[in-house]
Amino acid sequence: MASYLQIADDEKGHELDLFCVPRHYENDLDKVIIPHGLIMDRTERLARDIMRDMGGHHIVALCVLKGGYKFFADLLDYIKALNQNSDKSVPLTVDFIRVKSYCNDKSTNNVKVIGGDELSSLSGKDIVETGRTMQTLLSLLSECNPKMVKVVSLLVKRTPRSSGYRPDYIGFEVPDAFLVGYALDYNEYFRDLSHICILNDQAKEKYKV
C-alpha cells in the first residue's frame, strides 16, 4: 500500500491572507489547504521512492494533461536531480496525454483521451476522485503491452464515489471537497494559482458554464 500524507476532514487549512494569492482569485477561495512548499517537499520524497523502486528500468514518463502538468514537471525535476547526483541513473523520456471528463465540479461519465504516442511505465496525474479517468487510461495503456505501468497521483480524494482504485504512489489523501490550484482547475480557471485551495460556493456560481 502506498503511503501518503493525510489531510484530515476537519483540516482547517490556512488563511488566504498569510500567503500570496493572485488578486483575481482573492474572493473565490475559502482556505489554502496545501501550500506550494509542502507540495514540493512531498514531491521530492515521491521522486526518491520512485527511483528506489524503478531499479534500472528506462522510464517513459507520461503526463496526464492538463491538471497533471505542474506535478509532472516538478516530479521530473526531482527525478532529474537524483539522476544527476548519484552513481546510479536511469534514462527518462516524456510523453503527454490529455484527458477530459469534468464539467463544473462533476464527473460527466465520459472520459475523452487525446494524444500520447509511446508506451508508459510511469504516469503522473493530478487527482484521483472516483478513479474512473485513471481506470480508462490504464485499460488503454494495457493494449500497448507495456513492461510495467506505475501511476503517481499527487492527490487522492476520500469520497464515497470512489471505485476503490488506488495509484501506486500518492502524495496526499484529501477530504471530499473541490480543490483548485497547482494546475487543478474549475472550468479552466485556477490553474494559475500556486497553492492547493478550497473553492467557495460563490466562485462555483461565478465560473459555472
Ligand code: IMP
Ligand atoms: P475521477 O475520474 O473521478 O477519478 O476524476 C479525476 C479527474 O477529475 C481529475 O483528473 C480532475 O481533472 C478532475 N477532478 C476531480 N476532482 C477534482 C477536484 O477536486 N478539483 C479539480 N479537478 C478535479
Ligand code: MG
Ligand atoms: Mg479539470
